[in-house]
Every structure is written in C-alpha cells, then in structure tokens.
Amino acid sequence: MDKNLIKKELYKQKPDADFNYEKGGVKNYSCELVINGVEEIIEFNIPLKESEFEEVVPAQLLIRWLV
Numbered sequence: 001m002d003k004n005l006i007k008k009e010l011y012k013q014k015p016d017a018d019f020n021y022e023k024g025g026v027k028n029y030s031c032e033l034v035i036n037g038v039e040e041i042i043e044f045n046i047p048l049k050e051s052e053f054e055e056v057v058p059a060q061l062l063i064r065w066l067v
Helices: 003-013 059-065
Strands: 016-023 026-035 038-047 056-058
Touching: 003 026, 003 038, 003 059, 016 038, 016 059, 026 059, 038 059, 056 059
Parallel strands: none
Antiparallel strands: 016 026, 016 056, 026 038
16 A cells, blocks of 8 residues: 555544554554545554654654554
C-alpha cells in the first residue's frame, strides 16, 4: 500500500491511534482506516525517547513513525 495514500486518508478520516505495547525501545500504536472499502490496520513505531503520547492519540500526529 502506498504511504502517500495512507497519509492522505489519515488526514481525511482523522482516526485515533491506540497504544498496543512497548518493546525493544519503541512504543507501538495502531489505528484502523478504510481504504477503497477495505479496513486496514495501520501501525506506528515510536522510539521511547520521542514518545510523550498518551494511550490514545490522533493518528495524524504519528505519521512520522508510520511503519
């Protein structure tokens, strides 16, 4: 899937990303997007030293760490 399309949809749909787990120096968040009628799970891995986020975060704020 094209990252540019994902970025556009994150801004359009404005989903919230939920914290999943912390492992290997990163925090993992994920959100659900509907792209072309298909539900997709989008993940973000944020280094701990850059992660000052709560349990639920607007996903468009995490685009920098898109997996």
